[in-house]
Structure formats: structure tokens, C-alpha cells
Amino acid sequence: MKAVRFAAFGTPHRVAECVEVPEPGAPADGEVALEMEACPINPVDLLTIAGEYAVRPSLPAVAGSEGVGRVVEVGPGVHHLAVGDRVVPLGRETWVQRRVVKAREVIKAPADADVLQLAMIKINPATAQLMLERYVELASGEWVIQDAANSAVGQHVVRLAQARGIHTANIVRRDGLSESLRRIGADAVVVDGDDLPERVREQTGGAAIRLAIDAVAGEICMRLGDCLADGGIVVNYGLLSGRPCMLRPDQTVFRGITLTGFWLVKALGQMQAAAIADLYGGLVRRVTEGRLRVEVEATYPIEAIADALEHAARSERGGKILITPNGAPS
Structure with missing residues (x-):
């Protein structure tokens, strides 16, 4: 499968590459496998790839701080999620076609909510x-x-x-x-x-x-x-x-x-799990109702990550830039 990875810190569109990586495998107890649908490029992503963020990952590293995906496989012990559910993962390393995550670390979203807006819900709306x-x-x-x-x-x-x-x-x-x-x-x-x-x-x-x-x-x-x-x-x-x-x-x-x-x-690290679920549950409802949205300027396939990163770094943009790891979401 494809993922965006960087093996050195530097100018994002020069050091980040779309590469083939092994499939994540089947989900274990309490986990689900996701197929990522859309992921925005945020300032935190550009800073991380440049090596200027507060947390410097070990290299080589998979990029991406947020996104949205669909459940494609459910591990043992998971009863609140099913194959086909659309979810927002709260972890990192999202710029991949597929990934396995803990079921307790995703927020379930309605199937009819705007996919691109859901992809951008973890960082900016919560910060605001x-x-x-x-x-x-x-x-x-x-x-x-x-x-x-x-x-x-x-x-x-x-x-x-x-x-x-x-x-x-x-x-x-x-x-x-x-x-x-x-x-x-x-x-x-x-x-x-x-x-x-x-x-x-x-x-x-x-x-x-x-x-x-x-x-x-x-x-x-x-x-x-x-x-x-x-x-x-x-x-x-x-x-x-x-x-x-x-x-x-x-x-x-x-x-x-x-x-x-x-x-x-740090703020999320100081919150209880129930408070985090309440925060994101409310934001998902606002997105679903059309009351919370930001402009999208362009989407790029994961293979065009260099072009997407160069576009995201421009100061004069009219909206967010996203990548779609598995093609245009349905």
C-alpha cells in the first residue's frame, strides 16, 4: 500500500515522498482497520516534516496528523463499530491508504456527513x-x-x-x-x-x-x-x-x-476520555448539520504529495489542501 513518508527533515515538498509500505495486517483485540478517505495538510504537518515542531518523530516517519476513514475490518472485542462505519481517528500517521488503530481512539461519524469537513475536525475546530x-x-x-x-x-x-x-x-x-x-x-x-x-x-x-x-x-x-x-x-x-x-x-x-x-x-492529554468524546461528538454534529465548515481549495491524490505540499505552503490560498489516499471519497 502507499504512504507518505520522510526520511530526513527539510522542505516538506522536497523530503516527503509517496512510497510503498507493508500492509498493516489484521486488527488485534480492541482494534479496527481503516481505509483512509481524506487527510488535510495542516501547519503542524509542515512543521513536523521540516523538523521544527515540538515533537520530532524518529526517522523514517509516516506523515499526517488527522483525517477520516472507513472501517474495513473489526478486531475481536469491538462491538460499537462495524465494517463500513465512517470514523475520525484521533492518532497520527494518517497519510496512508490503510491503517490499524485502537477502536477507542476513533470518533464515529454519520455516513452522510461531508467527508472533507470531517477530515479536518480533529485539530482546528477543537483548538478553536x-x-x-x-x-x-x-x-x-x-x-x-x-x-x-x-x-x-x-x-x-x-x-x-x-x-x-x-x-x-x-x-x-x-x-x-x-x-x-x-x-x-x-x-x-x-x-x-x-x-x-x-x-x-x-x-x-x-x-x-x-x-x-x-x-x-x-x-x-x-x-x-x-x-x-x-x-x-x-x-x-x-x-x-x-x-x-x-x-x-x-x-x-x-x-x-x-x-x-x-x-x-497538551490540552487533550489533560482531559478525560468522556470529555474528549463529548468535544468531538459535538463538533461532528455541527459538521453534519452544516454549521461548521472551512473552504477547501484543492484535493490531491496521495501520489501527488509533492505538489500538494507545495500548494499548502503558499501564503495566498483561499482554502485548505487535502490528500485523498484512496481516490475521491464516495
């Missing part, structure tokens, strides 16, 4: 929801501010916040992104710049914003801090700028602005 819930108890009518608002996580923040009656102030890098964000429910869209706090206050009516969500790091953290009410918190979950997060002493000392980091791997 947990950041909205974990740090500040936001009430309906309050505001949250975020940068990289046109990213996949950013779009999920908009949709999930809107469902709770929470307004979003959305920071983008350039003009031309306002319409697409407002179409999915963004309340305010502001292009980043030195006068960001003033323009945010204009669009929010001077609302006391208590939560800022940051994917960029660097100097924008200070500008987000200037948009917050005293005692507000900046939650950083990304490093798009490649620079350290920054707050000024007047923000931290005199205004009580705090900065913390969010990493989904």
Missing part, C-alpha cells in the same frame, strides 16, 4: 472551541479578538463564537478578506497596522474585550494587548511570524494583561 472555553467565561454579547482570522482556526472561532452569541473582532493582514469573513458571521474585520487598537475600538463600540487569540506571535501580541480591557488575556497557539511573543511591561505590570500558550496535544 477549547480556546474560546478554557480561559475566559464569555457571555453572550461579549467580544473576542483574534489575528489570522482568515485561517482555518480563525474561521472556526467565528462560527463557534457566533453560535454562542459572542461577537468577533477579526484581524487580517491585507484588504480583500473582509467579505469572506463577514459571510461566515464575522462582526468586525480590521487590517493590522500601528493604529489597530483605535480602529478596533471604532468597530466594536469601545467594548471591553477580555480574550485575544493569537496565531502569529511577535509584535502583534502587543497590539492585541492594547485592544484588551485591563486583566485581559492573550492566548497564543501559533508562530506564523517566527518571532517571540511580546508584551510591554506597562501592559503586564500596570494593566494586568497576561499571555499564555495553547497546544491541543
Whole structure:
């Protein structure tokens, strides 16, 4: 069978290859065999292949952090899943045609749900929801501010916040992104710049914003801090700028602005199995009902992984890039 593997760290589209690997074999007790249908390419995948992620796998390594598949074989002792069920595996190494996983580490999904949207449910929607819930108890009518608002996580923040009656102030890098964000429910869209706090206050009516969500790091953290009410918190979950997060002493000392980091791997590791199942069960329902989605720009067969990775690395994209290990899903 085919899998995407890399034997060295480096530029993803140069070091990752589609190769033949042995079949995974029959599932053992408590396991199921999956045929993977679709897998997105996320920033975490690019960082992992480049050797710049927090966890560096042993080489050679199979790539992929999430996806969706169908059960093709059920091992002994598994009674809640059947052949043909569509599931979202919560483990890694997903860029393969087939794999065997523990049955307790998959989330069952309805057969009629959007396959590509299900493939993208593990990382970005969960990150958005947990950041909205974990740090500040936001009430309906309050505001949250975020940068990289046109990213996949950013779009999920908009949709999930809107469902709770929470307004979003959305920071983008350039003009031309306002319409697409407002179409999915963004309340305010502001292009980043030195006068960001003033323009945010204009669009929010001077609302006391208590939560800022940051994917960029660097100097924008200070500008987000200037948009917050005293005692507000900046939650950083990304490093798009490649620079350290920054707050000024007047923000931290005199205004009580705090900065913390969010990493989904650590957050899930601190949750009970029932809470994880509840989190993803709710997200699957939203996808099934069409209330949670992000734009897809292109899909590629697994054999074209180099082209897919090069496309995913482009900064000016209009949606996510996915690979379909076994051809177009039905």
C-alpha cells in the first residue's frame, strides 16, 4: 500500500515522498482497520516534516496528523463499530491508504456527513472551541479578538463564537478578506497596522474585550494587548511570524494583561476520555448539520504529495489542501 513518508527533515515538498509500505495486517483485540478517505495538510504537518515542531518523530516517519476513514475490518472485542462505519481517528500517521488503530481512539461519524469537513475536525475546530472555553467565561454579547482570522482556526472561532452569541473582532493582514469573513458571521474585520487598537475600538463600540487569540506571535501580541480591557488575556497557539511573543511591561505590570500558550496535544492529554468524546461528538454534529465548515481549495491524490505540499505552503490560498489516499471519497 502507499504512504507518505520522510526520511530526513527539510522542505516538506522536497523530503516527503509517496512510497510503498507493508500492509498493516489484521486488527488485534480492541482494534479496527481503516481505509483512509481524506487527510488535510495542516501547519503542524509542515512543521513536523521540516523538523521544527515540538515533537520530532524518529526517522523514517509516516506523515499526517488527522483525517477520516472507513472501517474495513473489526478486531475481536469491538462491538460499537462495524465494517463500513465512517470514523475520525484521533492518532497520527494518517497519510496512508490503510491503517490499524485502537477502536477507542476513533470518533464515529454519520455516513452522510461531508467527508472533507470531517477530515479536518480533529485539530482546528477543537483548538478553536477549547480556546474560546478554557480561559475566559464569555457571555453572550461579549467580544473576542483574534489575528489570522482568515485561517482555518480563525474561521472556526467565528462560527463557534457566533453560535454562542459572542461577537468577533477579526484581524487580517491585507484588504480583500473582509467579505469572506463577514459571510461566515464575522462582526468586525480590521487590517493590522500601528493604529489597530483605535480602529478596533471604532468597530466594536469601545467594548471591553477580555480574550485575544493569537496565531502569529511577535509584535502583534502587543497590539492585541492594547485592544484588551485591563486583566485581559492573550492566548497564543501559533508562530506564523517566527518571532517571540511580546508584551510591554506597562501592559503586564500596570494593566494586568497576561499571555499564555495553547497546544491541543497538551490540552487533550489533560482531559478525560468522556470529555474528549463529548468535544468531538459535538463538533461532528455541527459538521453534519452544516454549521461548521472551512473552504477547501484543492484535493490531491496521495501520489501527488509533492505538489500538494507545495500548494499548502503558499501564503495566498483561499482554502485548505487535502490528500485523498484512496481516490475521491464516495
